[in-house]
Every structure is written in structure tokens, then in C-alpha cells.
Amino acid sequence: MNAVIHETDHHHDHKPTGYKRWLYSTNHKDIGTMYLVFALVMLFIGGAMAMLIRAELYMPGLQIVNPDLYNNLVTDHALIMIFGMVMPAAAGMANWMIPMMIGAPDMALPRMNNMSFWLLPAAAILLLSSLLVQFIPGTGVPVNTGWTIYPPLSVQVGMGMDLLIFSVHLLGISSIMASINIVTTILNMRAPGMTMMKMPLFVWSWFFTGLLLIIVMPVLAGGVTMLLFDRHFGTSFFDAAGGGDPILFQHLFWFFGHPEVYVLLLPSIGVLGLVIPTFSRKPLFGYKPLVYFMGFLFALGLVVWAHHQYTVGMSLAVTTYFMIGTILISIPIGLMIFNFIFTMWRGSITFETPMLFAIAIILMFSFAGVTGVMLAVVPADLQYHDTYFVVAHFHYALIPGAVFGLYAGVFYWLPKWTGHMYDEKLGKIFFWWTTLSFNLTFFPQHFSGLAGMPRRIVDYNIQYIEFNQVSSIGAFAFGLSHLLFLYIIIQTVRGGKEAGAKPWEGAQIGTPGLEWSLPSPPPFHSYTTPPEVK
């Protein structure tokens, strides 16, 4: 441990020990680690739910779970993967890397940082009890609504919904606190000379992510609160008999839900903005435009939500507006993808695991972009709505777009976090295993969807059986590959080749690279005095 012994009497140079180090932590690296471990645990819980869903769908008819439990699993799989896995993993990376990248001693508000993490396990307990409470008699119908919890169904189901609503409240508080912290850190804690336009793209991506969460999370909180009042206090927000409107909830939900997609996506784009220059050994092509595109995406993402509800009967003018707005989104996204491709152009590319994931993202996320434009077109969407085509589309958007970005980040930064290199061979096996099995799982769902197979239904017509069996086999392989992921992580944490301060030859190209000037693993307190950026 080479932590520098320093300064005033209120600072201890040693790490706190025992459970207090973690439960009471005010250290961005420890909190980042907890976020990442939490995300990993949730990945396996949410993944187990996905395995159950795919096992049930291996054959038509009812085999393993009853329809209500099936729909509850679908609900919780989504919520756990979004709120429990992708967001915490991205927040963990933000916690670890942003202060090191911008030369800050820690996050701006370290105690609040701790609270935003520890709210997550509390929310997870509530969320899992909303799943388990159905096994207690007298608690009503399980949460069979899907993660969108649309009324009137969500007003009618049992006690699980209340637990879920309060879980969403805690998750919202956690996200807002984390976002306030990250945005404040970025605006206020940069080292001298670290101007906004020198910040690594990952920092920029989290800046916009934080702003999005500050804006949209309160809207979701308001929506689910109204739902709660409709359920228990006799209000009629979502009941037309009392003058309300169930469609309003869809507007509120998707005003949150659509920007949420960018919340999941942007941090991965930030990771790409570091991984691709590193392994192409070339500065990022068009850094400033990339920042502007992300800003454009942020703004546009806030005003296109209703493309999730084309079928509810909005007027022609409204659907047309949302259709055009949605198609416009392909412009900044497409430009970002071209920027990444031009970064690779004529670079000295090597294909380490993070780079393999980065290239896979560019390919497969573009594919999701193409199906996204198909879904954005109103007359076409009326056919695709609520079919497996949509399921295939958003899994292509979220697994390559968000999850693979996190994998790239994990492999890219594991040497920095642990001080050890991971096993490159195993990393590559993991890459090919996940990528192939992912495509095996979700590619056939485009076809079953176009053929008309509906989402969120436990049973299906016998004509879809081949597609579903291929999908299920792919899903089991995809699920299994994560055991290798876990093994690689544990192996790297426990030992391996020394990583050195800068494990990647091209790591510093085009960014100030403060994080690579620290040893691996970095000392408990990164900077005692702020480093200066030339």
C-alpha cells in the first residue's frame, strides 16, 4: 500500500477496516466496487429469471410456471436488469473512474454517495419481496403487469404492486442522489486545467446521463405515487369513470422510460469513446462533435416518448410528430457510430477483449438502430407492436448497447482496479461465447415477432416452436457464459500478471489520461493535491 501519508489531523491515511469500511464508506473507489459487486449479483438473479422464462417458452403450453408467475418474472427480470444491473454497474464505473479521470480527490458529496448505493440493496429487498409475497395467501394477484405497470391492471393486482411502487421510490431517490453527486463532481471537482472539453468522453456521457436522471426520475416518482393513490385512497387519476385517463400513466411512464434507454446507453458510449482510441492507437475522431451529438441525443430523448404508445389512439398530428422525432434520433446515433468507425480507420488496431466488445457493439447496436427506425414508423409499428419483434429490438439495443459496453468497461478497467491483468484467452472465449449465444437467442425473435408472436404471454401457437427452441438454447448458452465471466473476474481479483500503471499501450491517446498516471491498483485516496493538466 503506497498511500501517501498526509496532511491535517482529520484525515487518516489508513483504510478503515471491517464492515465499517463498506457500510460507512465515504470513498469513491469502495463505493464503486460495491456498486459493481451489487450489479454482478443482480445480473445473476435477473439472469436466473430470464432462464426460467426461456425454459417455460421452450415448449408451447404450460410447463414450469403459472401464467401470473410468468408475467411477474417478466416484470422483475426487466426491473432488476435495468435498475439493479445496468444502472448500478454504470454508476459503479462512474464512481471509480470519474474522480480519477478529472483529478478530483473523491466525489463531491461522499456521504450522499454512500447513501445512494445502500438504498439499492434496500430497494432490491422490496422488489424481491414483491415477487415472493404472492406465495403468502391473501396477498392478491401477483404483479403480472410487465415493468411498465400500466393501469388499470396495476391498480387491480395485489400487495406486490405496493412493494414494487415503494421499491421504485427508493430506486428513484438513489438515482437522483447519485446523479446530483456525479453532475456536481464533474462541474466542480475538475483539477486545474481540466477544462470541460478536455474531459474523457466517459465523463461527458455521465454528465448527460446524470442530467437525464435528474429530470425524468421525479416524473416516474410522481406517476407511481398517483398509481398508489388510485390503488388505496380513492383517487381517479387513471380511471375514466372518475374523469381520469389510463393513457396518462403511459405518458408519464414513457416520459421517464424513453430517456431511461439513453441513461442505459450513454455510459456505454462513453466507454466506447475510450476503448476504441486505445486499441486503435489513434485519438478519438471528432471528439467535440461526439459531445454535441450526446447533447443532441439528451435533448431529443426527452421529447419522443410517445412512440411507445402509437396504438393507444393519439391524434394523427401527435403520432406524426413523435414519428419524425424518433426517426431524427438515428442522426446523432448514426454520427456517433461513424465517428467510432473513423477512429478505427487506419489505426494500428489490436483485438483485445474490450476492443472485440466495442466492435461488436458498433455492429449489433446498429442493427438495433435499424429495427428501431422500422418501429418508429407508425403504420409499421401498428403491426409490430407488442410482438417479439419489439423484444428482439430492445434486447439488441440494451445488450450490445448497454451491457456489452459494461463488459468492455470491465475488461478495460479491471487491470486498473485490481492491479492484475485478466486472462486474455479466457476473455476472448467469453466474448465469442456471449456474442454468438446472444445472437442465437435474440435473432430468431425478429422472425417469430414478424410472424405475430405476442410478448408477455406464457403460451404460444405451435407454429413458433422452432424459433423459440433456438432462442431458448441460445439463452441457456448465454446464461452459462456468465459463469465464465464470474470466474475471470474472481481470477483477476485474486492474482495474475502485474498490470502496471498503464496496462494498455494506447490508453492515454487523445485524453489527459490522469487515471493512468496513478498506480494499479490506485491508492485509497487518489490525489492529495490536485494534479495539473497541461
Place this chain on the structure above:
Amino acid sequence: MSTNTTAEQDYFIPEPSRWPAVGVAGLFFTVLGFALWMNGVGFGPYSTMIGGAILIYLLFGWFGDVIDESLTNKYNSGVDRSFRQGMFWFITSEVFFFITFFACLYYFRNISLPSLGGEGHLATSNILWEGFKYSWPVVNLPDVTNYTQIIEPMGPGGIPAYNTIILLTSGVTLTWAHWGLKKESQSQLVIGLAMTVALGLFFIALQAYEYFHAYTELGLTLNSGIYGSTFYMLTGFHGFHVTLGTVMLIVILIRSAKGHFSEENHFAFEGVAWYWHFVDVVWLGLYVFVYWL
């Protein structure tokens, strides 16, 4: 950089603290209790009470620590900026929370209810409730089976008008107190804050009386259809925020009386003042869109 003093240069990183974990426990038991309570589980109210007690303990503990740190000059200008920016973003998120409810009101009044009343090509009223006529406030509901009818809607005169004057005046007294702080006049600061607190309490009392009046005489309840729902959701969350703001003002009043603030170092005062002005502005929106128009 080395010429700077240590205190000014070092950003204060707090020691490991138990308060965040205490806060999580408090929130967890509070909301778990609500969920159980609403479903008639006996443990619910106790869980909420335990959670609430933990939260009160938390507020004393955490803010106590922060006040100690502030008084012992551990915060440099960087920490001060972080607090200000943090408060700014917190109020931003609160603004969007209220925008949600205002947007819902707009949606009901201009989109969904006119449509239910037969306007536009998407009208559903002829299929669902023939003859439903839309007018705001909605006194005659499409289907009254599960709801109660309003006897009389809430008007803009009387209590709401007094409340508007009270809140606007409280904004003035608070600013006057701030001027006192800036010219280091302890008495002006304390008197201004005390007047603000008194006006805040007066507002809450009037609002409580108004709710009582609405429930007992106007038949305006949470259960009286969309007008009652939006009325109580908007004014209720606002009233909750005013209550929080008043508690914050009382804390600041006590701290001012103890002489905690100086001309340069008074973020806590400003944070609370921003918050108070924010609830003030929300009230103006409420007065116009809920009571008046």
C-alpha cells in the same frame, strides 16, 4: 499551488459515517411500513413509526455533524460550491416533480376530458358514457358508482387568496432577513426569519382549515373524481413541501440566533431560502391553475 493554505486547498472528504446507512434503514422501514399498512398488515404502522423515528434521529445526527464541520471551518470554497450546486440540482428535480402534476392537470383539462366529452374524432364518450358533458371543475362524473359527487368546487377567493398574500409576504421577510445577514445585523436576520416562520405556520394552519372545510362542507374529497384527485395531489404535495420548508426555516432560525452564520459563510441559510422561494413559486402556479382558472 503550494502557496495556498492547506485548509483552502484541501477538499474536505468526511471520515466514514454511519448516517447514510441509518438513513437507508429509516427510509426502508418507513416505506415497508406504508406498503404493509395499506394492505392491512398489523406490523405496518409500527414499521413506519420505527422508520420515522430513525429518520428523525438521522436528521439530528447527520445535520449535527455537518454543522459541527462547518463551524470548525473544515469546508473550503470548493465544498461550499458543491453544496450550492447539489442544492440547485435537487431543486431542479423537485421542479420536475411538480411539473409532472401540473402537466397531468393540463392533460386532463385540455386533452383527455374534452375528448371524453365528445370533442374531436377520437371521442369515446358515446361508446362509454353517453351524454357526459365536460366542464371544469368536473362536478358531474362520467360514472359516479365508485366516487362521491362534489357539492361545490373550491373558488379562488377567501383562504387561497389570503394564502397567496401570506406566502408572497414570507418571501419578502426572508429576503429582508438575508439583507440583515449581509450587513451583519443579527437582529434583522432573526426577526426576518421569525416572521417568515410565523407566516409559514400560518399558511399551514389555513391550508389545514381549508382541507377541513372542503371535506366537511364542499364534499370535495380524494374520492370525488378527477377534480378532487388533482386538487389534493397538487395542493397536498405543495403543503408537504411548505411543511418541510418551515421545519428547515426553524432550524435556520435557531442557528441564526446562535450566531452560526457570517457574511461569507451561510450556505445553509441560502439553501433554505432557495427552497422557500421555490415552494413560493409553485404556489403561484397552484393559485392560477388550480384555484383560479
